[in-house]
Amino acid sequence: MSKKHKTPLLDELKKGKWPSFVNEIERAAEKSEMTDDLLGQVEQSYEEKVVHWKHGGMVGVKGYGSGIVGRFSDLPEKYPGIKEFHTVRINQPSGFFYTSDVLRSIVDIGEKHASSLFNFHGSTGDVQLLGAKTAELETIFQEYTKLGFDLGGSGSALRTPSCCVGKARCEFANYDAMHACNSITQAFQDEMHRPIFNYKFKFKFSACGNDCTASIARADLSVIGTWKDSIRIDQEAVKDYAKKFDLHKYVTDKCPTKCMSYNAEEGLKIDDSNCSKCMHCINTMPKALRPGTKGGATILIGSKAPMVSGPRLSMVLVPFYDIEEDAKNDYEWFKDLISKIWEFWDEYGVNRERIGELIQRVGIGNFIESIGLEPLPEMVASPRGNPFVLYEEYVEAGGEQG
Amino acid sequence: MAEVSGVKRITDIGPHDYNDFLHPVIKKNYGKWKYHEILSPSHMVHVSEDGDKIYTVRVGSPRLVSSSFIKDLCDLADKYSGGYLRFTTRNNVEFLLDKEENIKPLLDDVGKLNLPAGGIGNVVANIVHTQGWVHCHTAASDASGVVKSLMDELYEYYVNAQLPTKVRIAFACCLNMCGAVHCSDIAVLGIHRRPPRLIPDRIVNLCEIPSTIASCPTNVIRPDTYNGKPSVKLIEEGCVFCGNCFTVCPGMPIADPLNDGVSIWVGGKVSNARSKPAFSKLAVPFLENDPPRWPKVVEAVKTILDAYKKGAHNGERVGEWIERIGWPKFFKVTGFEFTKYHIDDFRLGEATLNYSAQIRQ
Ligand code: HEM
Ligand code: HEM
Ligand code: HEM
Ligand code: SF4
Ligand code: SF4
Ligand code: SF4
Ligand code: SF4
DSSP states (O other): OOOOOOHHHHHHHOOSSSOOOOHHHHHHHHHHGGHHHHHHHHHHHHEEEEEEEOOOOOOOOOOOOOSOOOEESOTTTOOOOBBBBBEEEEOOOGGGGEEEHHHHHHHHHHHSOOOSSSSSSOSSEEEEEEEEEGHHHHHHHHHHHTTTTOOOOSSSBBBEEEOOGGGGGGOOSSSOOOHHHHHHHHTTTTHHSSSSSSSSSSSESSSSTOOOOOOOHSEEEEEEEEEOOOOEHHHHHHHHHHHOHHHHTGGGGOOTTEEEEEEEEEEEEEGGGOOOOOOOOHHHHHTTEEEOOEEEEEEOOBBBBTTTTBBOEEEEEEEEOHHHHHEEEEETHHHHHHHHHHHHHHOOOOTTOHHHHHHHOHHHHHHHHHHHHHHHHOSSSOOOOOOOOOOOOOTTSSSSSO | OOTTTEEOOOOOOOOGGGGGGGHHHHTTTOOOOEEEEEEEEEEEEEETTTTEEEEEEEEEEEEEEHHHHHHHHHHHHHHHSTTTTEEETTTTTEESSSGGGGGHHHHHHHHHOOOOOOOOOSSSOBOOOOOGGOOOSSSSOHHHHHHHHHHHHHHHHHSSSSSOBOOOOOEESTTTTOGGGGGGEEEEEOOOOOOOOOOOOHHHHOOOHOOOOOOOTTTTEEEEETEEEEEEEGEEEEEEOOOOHHHHTSSSOOOOOOOOOOEEEOOOOOOSSSOOOOOOOEEEEEOOOOOTOHHHHHHHHHHHHHHHHOOOTTTTTTTHHHHHOHHHHHHHHHHOOGGGGGGSSTTTGGGGGGOOSSOOO
């Protein structure tokens, strides 16, 4: 197969030990001729140090407002193969688990009808097929649904939720993140496929404070596993670790709440009432320590990247949510909470305002009051230091309220 | 369900049930894992309460992959892991094996495909990144090319565990930060530095003026008229080069080859272990785009990693190390210049000032 375009700059990126995306684009071009023009255009971007994708034209499949991200070359005459080169977002299975059979079928559809080029996976979680022509979208959609895969979210809609591997292969998991993620995604198909929100909304489920999905930094609603009871200790295994490294230096001294102590006679002691479930000791001695058995989750709200008013981390909304119990009722309590949050956002939010920004604008106190939650000290790092308090009522002589 | 050319359309079926793709050992021990042990940077074992074991072999991928790449992986999975595999949130591939004796031949075959095995433990984890010039319209830099250049240089840190603890690097090609890079040990972030150019004909014909005005975080896009039609004007001094306006309005392109480039941020984390999750902080305000291999970016990242490796205690994340030695020392040991740009003057930025006399003198 002869290459249409000369790519001396990109060829530099075929050197070196790390697998090369340039080789991957070339291999995709062997299967799909259109992808050859991508090499030409990216080479031109490398020469000119500027991007050559256009901001232009909404595309999608019938009945869906999201799932496809339109992409058009701004040099369509020169690179006709990528005149239209849209992204198809395919909702991943929870935990990114696959069998070889189903993976082959997924990529076969991309070979037959598009560019043969994929992201495994996009940062939101979807499998992304990069490079589909508008005319092929309906066929691609139908092939994927026949295979049992649906489109993910894009635009001002619920974005594809994602989760950590959780109970499938992690002993730190405090709740079944894969089950929760799958169930919640199934429950909100309409919100995902038909954008009606002010802006995007993301869920991420991590089953412990290590937060492998980075939910605290990039989900409007972060659900992070925690536990209520005591850390399970295998004292014999603790002793084994004490032989391998300085337990004080690497474990107890680093406990952020200083709630642990260790000596050879008494073994490891933990004041669990003072443990903030940070995971440090468990990470360091996974054979000796396990989270407690009364698992649940902390729900946090509002993190986002810088657009529009600066980056935010998620803040505590519900300190302990008994998610395993709620799972028995098909997450009814959680779905109700989400509906209340979305109603508030719908009523008070403005276009392109993420929930975290709205809460910042109206005040967390007003927000939690509106969705029916109580203010709790767990929500703040400390009470306010600023005395500009908006007291909402005062009394007048005679007992009347103002 | 709608009919299209006689075919009944299937819609809103949601994600495929993951239970169909779980290895039998994982299915049997779901929620019953007891502990794991890292056996090398490329493989680990999880042991269940019943004593069952599942071995994981981790392999790096460039994320942007061809169908042929995926089929190579499938062939390996068929040969060694009963066809079962998964991906991680950081774009690694994991083969799930119940037979320990398959690990070695699998690793050999992975080597034959020139793929790196590693990424577990005290390593530089696979870099999460965005689309860049390959597939996005707001990119200030390429993503895949910078990441490839970095990982070529940091290869040994991926395949061998030789750092105080795990280092997570992320790349995003514009301030949208699709990958949420703002909480990484080291974040490389594409930035524009010149205000958008106004193309009035496009603005009046293609853009919705109120949303364009609302898109600006610093309120420097103001209403105006052009040929009697509603348009916008720009107060250039207040622009923070976020590109948000271009996303909303194609008449305000911001990409500019002479002024686009990347910035480098350090010390963020998302895990709750020990210290709280934290944003990454500015280390290097600007490095020019230097394709195809961005040598200055690679050098700056290496400088940070070398200083960290030399200075950090075992188990300390980059941010914890810097907190311990203090920011002045960080700038000293890396040799990066501290400039006016390092002092946050944006909304709420005052929170980052030092309100104490606690200074390591
Ligand atoms: C010429 C036509 C346009 C094209 C081709 C286009 C294309 C796109 C694309 C591909 C995205 C990314 C979607 C995603 O993140 O999944 C996007 C995002 C967005 N566009 Fe446009 N756009 C166009 C015009 C407009 C106009 C006129 C507006 C507003 C008046 C607008 C507002 C937005 C907004 C608010 C987003 C962010 C949505 C999000 O990320 O959640 N776009 N656009
Ligand atoms: C104004 C705001 C934003 C706009 C206009 C925007 C636009 C886009 C566009 C055009 C793409 C498609 C790239 C492609 O596949 O060709 C994209 C992808 C994506 N965006 Fe955004 N984005 C915005 C904000 C964000 C934010 C704040 C986040 C996350 C916190 C985010 C997360 C993602 C993710 C995860 C992808 C998938 C691409 C990948 O995995 O590299 N976006 N966005
Ligand atoms: C609306 C805001 C505030 C006003 C109008 C205000 C006013 C005053 C005044 C008039 C004094 C007496 C000064 C003197 O007689 O020498 C004072 C003292 C003081 N204020 Fe405030 N203050 C305000 C906010 C705060 C806040 C937020 C704090 C602390 C968090 C604070 C802490 C103090 C302290 C510690 C003193 C005593 C200083 C001393 O005598 O050692 N003030 N304030
Ligand atoms: S977030 Fe916690 S439970 Fe989930 S995979 Fe990571 S370490 Fe395991
Ligand atoms: S989990 Fe964290 S806070 Fe709790 S005992 Fe361990 S180190 Fe201390
Ligand atoms: S970070 Fe910016 S340029 Fe890169 S893919 Fe996301 S929106 Fe596009
Ligand atoms: S680039 Fe950002 S700050 Fe500058 S004018 Fe546009 S929206 Fe405003």
